[in-house]
Each structure stands twice: as structure tokens, then as C-alpha cells.
Amino acid sequence: MRLHEYQAKELFADAGIPVPDSQRATSSDEVLTAVEDIGYPAAIKAQVHVGGRGKAGGIKIAGDKQEAKAYAEEILGMEIKGYTVNSVLVEASVDFENELYIGITMDRSSGKPVAMVSTEGGVDIESVAAETPDAIAREHIDPVFGLHPYQARRAVYDAGVPSDVASDVAHILSTLYTQYESADASEIEINPVMITTDRDVVAADAVMNIDEDALFRQPELASMEDTAAGDDLEIKADEYGFDYVRLDGDVGIIGNGAGLVMTTLDLVDYYGGSPANFLDIGGGAKAERVANALDMVFTDDNVDAIVFNIFGGITRGDEVATGINEALEKFDTIPKDVVVRLAGTNAEEGMEILNTDRVEVEATLEDAVEQAVINAQEVHQ
Template structure:
């Protein structure tokens, strides 16, 4: 579960991490009331689960009333990488001299959490990792013992953090790890940590993602779940128990297994299409679950065609076929063309069950994806 910036900052502030004064607003009038209380300059920040909000126009700095109103009108209601912005965080501006990155995530190759610090804050950390990996200092953490104070100091000094703020940054990192561990987070980061002209440090952003399977241990976080969804589709995915990410394209994708779905996404791109979503129905999916997946994808107004990619291991092809038939037979008219590729357990039985008056069937994944892309292109013309 992804937390919004404002939700993560509430948690950070409660743990003792300094954050700018802020107010949440969902209308231009509420933005104007917030900046009147907070003062200028103020940052007006879209609350959506995407990176690069600033470059996409989702973050603006206002120095007076006219700029604040214009920023609110521009950001509220805008389409930001496929998401409609319905709330903004109005935040006091920070007079800063430097920007840093501090974060904790799981290094799956090592099987351990890793603490990361960089002097190249304020930009996409994935780009830094790819283009200049030496700019990120790393320290692996034994989960049995946690992050030792000496490890926090070590990684901070290795990153080249100025000595006069190094111990404060190390304290930030220690607190982040405590939050990471105690809340069953999958990753947690501050980008940027701002160093002010008074040599104080402030969390100017906040990212915190929680392991869905651990929410039963955290009633306070579970209560944030509904508010953390970006839109009705993500809320629906939560109800159905799907792993779902909405994207900006028009080819809907349904598969069983994260790797299979990612492969399908890559092939859609390879054949000149644009994926509309990542939707993994998981292993052992029954007919009802498959029907729910189709209901979700059909509910996305951006989707012009759908491709089903099922490889049966635990999942049985005949069960998938029943689900597809049940879902499609409930429509007087099929809302989007559907292409199905079945392989593996009971695939032949599934192919016999499929109602070919309602779906298009292809024998290979490449053929299925190419046909779905062509369908989407015909619909969008």
C-alpha cells in the first residue's frame, strides 16, 4: 500500500523528523485559505502516487496570492501521468542551500534491508543509481540487530555529507529505519532532505510504502488504505485483492504472475502499443476472480482493447475460460475487444470452452499481444 506524501509526513513528524508546516486542500478556495495561514513562499504539491511531479507540472511555488490561485487552478483537476489530481498539499517554502537523499529499502539480491544516502537529492534516485551509482552510499542492515548508530554514521560520511549536518542526517536515517521496521514498510525515503541556510535539515518530501500482507498488524495504517488509493479502480483492486497499477496507455493487460504480466507489458511496447495497466490475478485464479479482473479493466475508460495472458501451473485454463465466458456473457455488447492466450494446465480444455463469438483466440503470446495492439489502434483511430 502506497501512502500519500501528506500521510507519510504525518508519520515522520510524529517520529520526530522535522517537516514543513502544511495543509491539505481539495479546492482553490481551500488552497487560498491554507496559504493565508502558512504564508509565502508556499509549495502547492499534487498528491498522486507518481514520481517526477515537479517536471510534470504537479508542484509549483507561489510567492503571492495571484501565483497561489493560478497554481491551484492549474494543478487541481489536471491529468498527471494518468491520474486526476483531486487534492494538493499546501506547504511552507523552505530556504535551502543543499538537497540530499536518504532512504531504506529491501535489497533482494542480498536478502537484507539497505540504507542509502546521497548528496544528489531532489532528482529521481533511480536515474542517479543508473547514471552515477557511486553517488549513492549504501549500508546493508542485519534485520536481527537493526541499524547500528555506527552504520548510520558510516554511510552518511561515505556519501560525503557536510560534517556540520552529518550527525543530524544519521539521526534521520536511524529514525527512518525504525519506521521501516516497525511499520512493515517495503521502502521509505526522503527526497529531498533540505539543508537550510541555518544548517537545519527538513524532510521536504516523504515516500512510504507498506507491505499489504502486514496490514492486519497495523490498524492505524489500514485505516489510511481507502484514502491512499488514487482512484476508484485502485480501490476496486484493493477490494478484489489484485496487484494492480494503472498506466497511461490503452491496451488492458491481465495475467497470472508478475513476471508474465511484465513480459506482456514489454511486448505491448515492442509491438508499438501502450500498456494501460499492470494486473496480476495470481495463481489458482477461479472463474469469479477472472470475471472481476475483466470488470476492472473494462471500467477503465482509457482501455481500447484487452489481452489475457494465462500460463497454467496452479491456475487451470478451463477455470480461466469459464471466468472469461461468464464475464463477457453478462454484456449485451462487449465493451472492448478481448484477445486470449492460454497455455499450460488444462489449456486445451479451456480453448474448447471459450466462446469465440465473444473473444479472439491466439496460439502464441506474440500473436495475442500484436492483435490486441492492432485492436487498440483501430478503436482509437
């Protein structure tokens, strides 16, 4: 469960981490009231569960009342990567000299949490990790003992943080780990941590994701969940009982079994495409679940073409074919090209049932994926 920035900052402030003066607002009138209290210049920041708000126009700096009103009306109600902006955070602007990144997440390769510090804050940390991995200092944490003070200091030192603020940054890092552990967080980060012209250290952003499996023992955090913040796909996924992972590509993927779906994602990339989602319908899926899966992917605006990859074990090919037919019967014109690869249990029976006038069928997974990638590319030609 992801908290909004304003929620995470409230928790940070309660823990003693310095944050800018801010107020949440849900209307332009509330924005004007807040910015009069906070003063100009002030940042108006969209509150949505997605990154890249600034690039999408969801963060603006208002220098006066006229700009504040215009930016509020522009940002409230806008769509950012499928999410509607229902509220904004009005925040005092920070006059800064440097930006840092600090965060805690789980390193699954080591089976331990890892603390990270970088002087290249304010940008996508994934890009930093891919392009200049040495720019990120890391300290793995033994969960039995927690983050030792010397580890926090070493991470800050190794990252090259200026010495006059190193102690403050190390303290914030230690505080973040305390929150990470006590809140059953899966990820917690500040990007950027701003070093002001007065050499103060301020958390200018806040990300905090809570392990949903631990919410039963985090009732206060569970009560912060913003169910209205989910996009239509998340709502539909909850209704259908799917774990739908939305990606940045345009080739929709449906399969039975996590490994099979992951293989399909890899092949889409191999053939020059880009996966739009991860959707595992599970073993033994009946016709209704198959139809619901297609309905899910048809709803995703990012998807231009679909590959349906089924290798039947418990899942029966005839049930899959029946579900595909039921899903397609709802449309006079199929909204997106569908390529089906059907193998395994009752595959032959499924092929006899499948309405091949409305879908493309390929004998091998490689051929199916390649055709789906071609279909997606043709949409943009």
C-alpha cells in the same frame, strides 16, 4: 499502504526530523487561510498516492494571495495519473542551496534493508540508480542490530554530503531507520532533503509505505489509510479480490500464475511494446473471475490492447472461454482489441466455446503477445 505526504511529515516531525511549516487544505478558502498563517512564498502541493506531481502541474509556488487562490482552484480536483486531488499541503517555501536524497528500503537480493544517500536529490531516484549508480551510497543493515551510527556516517560521507551538514543528515538517516523498523515500513524516503542558505537541513518531501500484512499490529497507522484516495481501478480490484498492479504502458495483460504473467510482461517488452498492468487471476479461476479480470483491464484508461494468456493446469480452458464470452457480451462494440492464447487443460473445449468473432486467437504465446503489441501501436497511428 502508502501514506500521504502530510501524514508522513507529521510522523517525521514527531520523531524530530525538521520539516517546513505546513497545513493541509481541502478547499481554496482553506488554502488561503493556511497560506496567510504560513506566509509567502508558499508551496501548494497535491496530496495523491503517486509520484511525478510536479511534472503533472500538481505543485505550485504562490507568491501572493491571487496566485494562491488560482493555484488552489487549479490543483484541487485535477487528475494525476488516474488519481483525483482531494486535498493539498500548503507549505512554507524553502530557500535552499543543495538537494539530497535519503531513504530506507528492502534489498530483496540481499534479504536486508538498505540505507541510501545521494547528493542528486530532487529527481527520480530510479533514474539516478539506472544512469549513475555510483551517485548513490548504500549501507546494508543487519535487522538484528539495526543501523549503526558509524554506518549512517559512512553512507553520508561516501555520498559526498558537505561536511558542515553531514552530522545532521546522518542523524536524519538514523531516525528514518528507527521509523522504518517501528512502523513495519516497506519504504521510507525523503526526496529532497534541502540544505538551506542558513545550512539547516529540512525534509522537503516525505514518502512512507507500510507493509499491509503488518497493519494488524499498527492500528494507528492503519487508521490513516485514505480509502477515498484510491482510483477507480483500486476500488474495483478490491471488490473483485485482485492484486492489480498498474504500470506505465498500453498493453493490458491477464494470465493465470505470477510466473506466466511475468513472462508475458517480458515478451511485451521484447516485441517493442510496454506493459500496462500485472493481473494474475490465479489457478482454478472460474468464469466469473475471468469476466471480472477483463472488466478490470477494460476500465484501465492506459490500456489500448489486451493479451489474455492462459496455460491451464487447475484452470480449465472451457471456464476461461466462458468468462471471456460473458465479459464481451456486455458490449455492442468491443472497447479494446483482445488477443487470446489458450493452452493446457480443456483448451480444445475452450476453443470450441470461445466467440472468435469478438477476439483474436493465437496458437503460441509469442504470436499472441506480438499481435497485442501491434494492436496497441495501431491505436496511435
